[in-house]
Amino acid sequence: MKYRHLFFDLDHTLWDFETNADETLRHLFAEHNIGRHGVSVEKFIKEYSDINHGLWRLYQGGKINQQQLRATRFPRTFVQLGLREEDSPTGISEQFTDLLPLKKAVFPYTYEVLDYLRDKGYRLHLITNGFRNIQYLKLDASQLTEYFEEIVTSECCGHLKPDTRIFEHALERAGANAPESLMIGDNLECDVLGAYNAGLDQVYFNPAKRRHFNQITYEISCLSELKEIL
Template structure:
């Protein structure tokens, strides 16, 4: 009888990114913007067409996040200013309104139930086999609301939010903090995330294996242990 060796590595802990991996951040943001655009009659105030407004915001938002990551600006400034700058492009120069919009966006978007297809099926399957963990960049209160609204808490043994650590992925500190919390060694772990730069490189640098969730199915550079385009493919790997 031939002897077959299982060459697939066995992992002991699974780490997930949250935004754009389990949680469809783009859809929840878009839905919340649609709600608020309607609520505040923004079309009548010149903030139109919606798609143009949303595209403009997304571009400005990325610029503000880059500045935040470089420690040029604070969280409170980012929160309001990205909306003020967007609205100004449509002739709406009203700081109080930008602040109100920002607060409502932050309060409402995480309440949207918007998981990627297959997320629950995959979590249900993995839950019985491994301790599961989250490592997410973001603000404590926002991520906590999101996790609760989407009923994710029950799947995870530990949740690490970058704000609580003080450094963001891809910096090793946040991964090391999460590993310690989980009581895990990096070589026993695999990290699942949508960002090559943030999740995959970050995990690789601390010695964790990686699954790159290339949900937009875009051409990419870089090598992950595995690459998937649908969450359900995780069932074949783990």
């Protein structure tokens, strides 16, 4: 067995962030009657997603903090929709934060593959840039917690992927070394490049089959393909 320790990303790799966020945003759109502004739910979701992704890039780059991310994403969405910041309902960001982690959608074959890997004797861990309390809620709601020995969040570590220090921290927590470890994630910069720089082999999870020119140890478009590698 070449690898003993497998480190997974959570959002967009196991936990289906887009599906869960879509369901949450549709709920909030209806609850606050945002359609009265002449905006479609599809447009609302698209603009929010674009704004949120941009803010997360700033957060991962250390340019804004958690509070700034949460406080600005919905007001900026409403401005982008041609409305006013004050049209953003009071407390909607807190509602989103409360509701989203309780959603349960995961990618196809998630449980089957994790069962297979665990039964094969691999030791499974998580490395995530998400906020600690939110990530644990997601894991519990989707019944994923039991699979992982070590759950390393950027919040508890003090460093965000792709910083090599979060990978080094995770290796230390797991009692692992880099040559016997493999990182599985969807983000070329955070997961793949970060793991590479820390000396870990990588699996790039690319369900959309996006074109790229990165050198990667393995690439898959479905989690079931991990059975062919491991």
